[in-house]
Amino acid sequence: MRVIPLCFVALLGGCATVNGDPRDPFEGVNRRVYGFNDKVDTWVMQPVARGYVKAVPGEVRDRVRNFFGNLADPFIGVNNVLQGKFQDGFFDWVRFGFNSTIGLFGLHDIASDMGYEKHNEDFGQTFGRWGAPTGAYLVLPFLGSSNVRDGLGSVLDFYVDPLSEVRPYRVQYGLWGTRLVQVRSDLLDASRILEEASLDKYVFQRDAYLQRRRSLVYDGRPPRERDVDTIPPGEPK
Amino acid sequence: MTKTILAILAAVLAAGAARAQNMTPPDVLVKQVTLETVELIAKDKEIRGGNRAKLIGLINDKVIPHFNFVSMTALAMGQSWNKATPEQKKRVTEEFRTLLVRTYASALAAYSDQKFDFRPLRAKPTDTDVTVNVRVLQQGAQPVPLDYSMEKTPSGWKVYDVMVGGVSLVANYRTEFNNLVRESGVDGLIKNLSAKNRALDGK
Numbered sequence: 001m002r003v004i005p006l007c008f009v010a011l012l013g014g015c016a017t018v019n020g021d022p023r024d025p026f027e028g029v030n031r032r033v034y035g036f037n038d039k040v041d042t043w044v045m046q047p048v049a050r051g052y053v054k055a056v057p058g059e060v061r062d063r064v065r066n067f068f069g070n071l072a073d074p075f076i077g078v079n080n081v082l083q084g085k086f087q088d089g090f091f092d093w094v095r096f097g098f099n100s101t102i103g104l105f106g107l108h109d110i111a112s113d114m115g116y117e118k119h120n121e122d123f124g125q126t127f128g129r130w131g132a133p134t135g136a137y138l139v140l141p142f143l144g145s146s147n148v149r150d151g152l153g154s155v156l157d158f159y160v161d162p163l164s165e166v167r168p169y170r171v172q173y174g175l176w177g178t179r180l181v182q183v184r185s186d187l188l189d190a191s192r193i194l195e196e197a198s199l200d201k202y203v204f205q206r207d208a209y210l211q212r213r214r215s216l217v218y219d220g221r222p223p224r225e226r227d228v229d230t231i232p233p234g235e236p237k
Numbered sequence: 238m239t240k241t242i243l244a245i246l247a248a249v250l251a252a253g254a255a256r257a258q259n260m261t262p263p264d265v266l267v268k269q270v271t272l273e274t275v276e277l278i279a280k281d282k283e284i285r286g287g288n289r290a291k292l293i294g295l296i297n298d299k300v301i302p303h304f305n306f307v308s309m310t311a312l313a314m315g316q317s318w319n320k321a322t323p324e325q326k327k328r329v330t331e332e333f334r335t336l337l338v339r340t341y342a343s344a345l346a347a348y349s350d351q352k353f354d355f356r357p358l359r360a361k362p363t364d365t366d367v368t369v370n371v372r373v374l375q376q377g378a379q380p381v382p383l384d385y386s387m388e389k390t391p392s393g394w395k396v397y398d399v400m401v402g403g404v405s406l407v408a409n410y411r412t413e414f415n416n417l418v419r420e421s422g423v424d425g426l427i428k429n430l431s432a433k434n435r436a437l438d439g440k
Contacts, residue, residue: 021412058349062376062377065376065377065378066376066377069377069378070377109376109377112376112377117379117380118377118378118379119379120379186378189343189344189347192343192347193340193343193344193347196339196340196343196437197336197340197343198413199413199417199429199430199433200413200416203412203413203416204409204410204413207408207409207411207412207413208404208409211403211404211405211408211409212402212403212404214403215402215403215404216403220382220403222403
């Protein structure tokens with residue numbers, strides 16, 4: 001009798017293959033989206049990011065990174081509070097206060113120099129902290145690696161993003177574009193290393209994403225996983 | 238005769254004890270090697286100008302002696318390691334080592350005077366397996382943690398895994414390695430690794 005629910009789960013998994021990774025039941029579709037994203041990245045994003053690095057001095061790029069980083073701090077604080085880390089959340093707002101004023105609209109990250117370190121939080125991490133499972137791994141068009149939990153988190157992140165309040169739209173799109181190029185330019189070295197280090201880029205990036213998100217949910221101190229070595233392939237890890 | 242043997246034995250023991258005492262603690266070792274390597278690169282015009290062969294030479298001299306590649310390869314292969322013959326194990330280890338050294342060189346070449354924060358070691362003196370935490374500080378972003386998993390061996394503390402931003406290097410290779418072994422055996426993995434290394438050589 002227990003076979004029937006199992007079959008049902010397998011059906012939900014859709015195109016899962018025999019050798020497939022249980023964390024990635026949609027590998028077939030994901031790989032196709034990944035291929036598409038990779039082309040967009042190679043032909044559009046990377047050339048633009050490289051041009052930006054060439055044209056804009058590092059000092060100015062630091063200011064741009066700080067500016068957008070500062071705008072993100074208030075909601076990083078909200079997420080810390082939602083996760084019960086009140087002190088961290090409070091310090092995120094202190095950061096925003098100092099950097100927006102003395103740091104000239106966030107261009108200078110003086111709060112870090114004062115010892116208030118920047119945090120990395122988002123709604124996906126908050127859901128994870130509350131115990132939500134990651135769900136299936138997903139590769140989203142244009143956005144890249146995600147999973148069900150983090151994808152839902154990203155919708156909320158987008159909704160509260162201060163940039164979406166900016167009017168006129170011309171300026172808003174300009175700011176989105178600038179931030180996108182800044183973020184991509186910061187990842188140029190990392191993506192080159194990924195290219196060199198991996199045998200199967202798709203798998204390497206997926207596993208790195210899952211490890212990274214898990215580490216972030218636990219703020220860099222994840223509990224030890226069951227030793228995956230002892231589990232035969234094809235079984236859940 | 239017995240006296241001579243005893244004297245030799247005593248001398249050997251004393252030497253061994255002295256060495257054990259001189260064994261550099263893991264956190265001190267990581268700090269020394271990191272700072273020395275970064276300084277050597279900063280001073281070297283050719284390496285900063287993009288001389289990859291020279292950078293790899295420097296890594297082989299300064300950094301690699303502190304890594305245990307057999308442990309790293311065994312961990313990356315997981316259960317497939319036990320299926321490999323001694324000759325296969327040797328070959329995989331060699332190829333994996335070449336790939337990792339090159340990756341390490343790329344990471345170092347990307348280094349641009351970020352500051353390091355060497356964290357105090359949280360371990361008992363009797364521990365033989367520790368994690369050394371370093372953080373790379375950068376403008377306007379969260380510091381990136383670099384965690385070195387290290388084991389105590391007779392020839393000093395050796396690194397057997399590096400975690401960058403919470404991503405374990407050896408764990409990240411495990412799925413790739415296992416997929417290849419499942420598809421075409423350990424020899425398939427060796428072939429794939431060496432093809433990758435040769436392709437990168439051509440660049």
